[in-house]
Amino acid sequence: MASLLIDHVGVLVTNDPELGPGPLGLIEDAAIVFADGVVAWAGPRAALPEAAADERVDAGGRALIPGFVDSHAHLVFAGDRAGEFAARMAGVPYHAGGIETTVAATRAAGDAELDANVARLIAEAGRSGTTTIECKSGYGLTVEDERRSLQIAGAHTEEVTFLGGHVVAPEYRDRPEEYVALVCGEMLSACAPHARWIDVFCERGAFDADQSRVILQAGRDRGLGVRVHANQLGPGPGVQLAVELGAASADHCSHLDAADIAALADSDTVATLLPVAEFSTRAPYPDARPLLEAGVRIALAADCNPGTAYSTNIPFSIAVAVREMGMTVDQALWSATAGGAAALQRRDIGHLGIGARADAALLEAPSHLHLAYRPGVPLIAAVFKDGTRWPSAID
Known part of the structure; x- marks a missing residue:
């Protein structure tokens, strides 16, 4: 399975306090790599490994959250x-x-x-x-x-x-x-x-x-x-x-x-x-x-x-x-x-820590705060499931 880099993430919500501050494990100016259906790397863009993935998606400063x-x-x-x-x-x-x-x-x-x-x-x-x-x-x-x-x-x-x-x-x-x-x-x-x-x-x-x-x-x-x-x-x-x-x-x-x-x-x-x-x-x-x-x-x-x-x-x-x-x-x-x-007693979903299932949603917004700040507005720009774009969710 090809690997995927989502780059230029304005705010990455990982829900992993080991990756960022607070319960949401927030990382600003971030990137994340999906490989073989799971999260292979997540962190600040400045620390992104070279040749991190086969495919790249430019988030354009948008926020990325767990699915x-x-x-x-x-x-x-x-x-x-x-x-x-x-x-x-x-x-x-x-x-x-x-x-x-x-x-x-x-x-x-x-x-x-x-x-x-x-x-x-x-x-x-x-x-x-x-x-x-x-x-x-x-x-x-x-x-x-x-x-x-x-x-x-x-x-x-x-x-x-x-x-x-x-x-x-x-x-x-x-x-x-x-x-x-x-x-x-x-x-x-x-x-x-x-x-x-x-x-x-x-x-x-x-x-x-x-x-x-x-x-x-x-x-x-x-x-x-x-x-x-x-x-x-x-x-x-x-x-x-x-x-x-x-x-x-x-x-x-x-x-x-x-x-x-x-x-x-x-x-x-x-x-x-x-x-x-x-x-x-x-x-x-x-x-x-x-x-x-x-x-x-x-x-x-x-x-x-x-x-x-x-x-x-x-x-x-x-x-x-x-x-x-x-x-x-x-x-x-x-x-x-x-x-x-x-x-659901699941540890593989609901977060974007290393090894988690690569399920995520890219927001049409610079921050997760817009989920409540802009009620009723369709803010989902793209959905990823098992590390790939989920066509059924975005067609």
């Missing part, structure tokens, strides 16, 4: 819920039951339609700088529909999550314990070979703590990593359950008390914040500052789904997190890159 790591997405679905969104904007409160609309559409869709939608959304995410994305099932809620959802997701990303515990399937509405048994039994057996993670929506209108624990433990026993939708709609047991089970992440974290924050701080569980969900449901934004002050690691993800956050755009998530959740631009960018990698 975004979106650790929470629901991409396998059919239809949309634009009418539901419009109703919320008119004052109708959100509740978890709207998921059933997407379940009906997804069950009725063929594999080709679902696959095309996933491909479309991943390409869309790539155009805004996302180079790794997690993808959940959860809109099938039958053994066969969950299995095929995971197989479709797995054709596009290695970060695949079984979410049979999204809500109780409509045909089991009056028999929730039977549905929990199905998820833990036949459905899990069919789905576990196609997933890396198991997740559950631990929330009123979905699954209580006991039901969630049973589902997550069953998945863990089958070798799946644990993730939890936690404390989105109100205070609840989700965060404590995530910590109890050693989950990689507790996602949403919109309603936390001091005990929840302390539990996260004393654990390895990442708190994933999803500001587009609050934007799209008119819910209050969580304050990230108590989490940051307690030393909790935060991931920032887009939560793309057709009901409550129909966006793949991480720069928009960063801008909202800075404006509404008390994060600095540096904190938000770290959370959308290294934080997302931590939520």
Whole structure:
């Protein structure tokens, strides 16, 4: 594989404190070399080795950042819920039951339609700088529909999550314990070979703590990593359950008390914040500052789904997190890159240290600060994945 030099980088964000100051490991007037799909060299241009690479890209003073790591997405679905969104904007409160609309559409869709939608959304995410994305099932809620959802997701990303515990399937509405048994039994057996993670929506209108624990433990026993939708709609047991089970992440974290924050701080569980969900449901934004002050690691993800956050755009998530959740631009960018990698328990992505996967986004801006400074502006000039330009992201 040919090597690639990106030269004349105005500000290089490495997320490696050994390469530059601060958590972002910033290097000004920088260069970086990709070889064999990984970062081979990074540093000031003045220290660039001679004949460093076979190919050269002139960044022209633009900023280069690690590719975004979106650790929470629901991409396998059919239809949309634009009418539901419009109703919320008119004052109708959100509740978890709207998921059933997407379940009906997804069950009725063929594999080709679902696959095309996933491909479309991943390409869309790539155009805004996302180079790794997690993808959940959860809109099938039958053994066969969950299995095929995971197989479709797995054709596009290695970060695949079984979410049979999204809500109780409509045909089991009056028999929730039977549905929990199905998820833990036949459905899990069919789905576990196609997933890396198991997740559950631990929330009123979905699954209580006991039901969630049973589902997550069953998945863990089958070798799946644990993730939890936690404390989105109100205070609840989700965060404590995530910590109890050693989950990689507790996602949403919109309603936390001091005990929840302390539990996260004393654990390895990442708190994933999803500001587009609050934007799209008119819910209050969580304050990230108590989490940051307690030393909790935060991931920032887009939560793309057709009901409550129909966006793949991480720069928009960063801008909202800075404006509404008390994060600095540096904190938000770290959370959308290294934080997302931590939520997926990955060390090869989310940073541009030596040996990291060569996934990066070149900004149409001299600094990463423009991600929040210029909200809504398409600032991605080019995307690199595994050390080469990523055509699907820039065509």
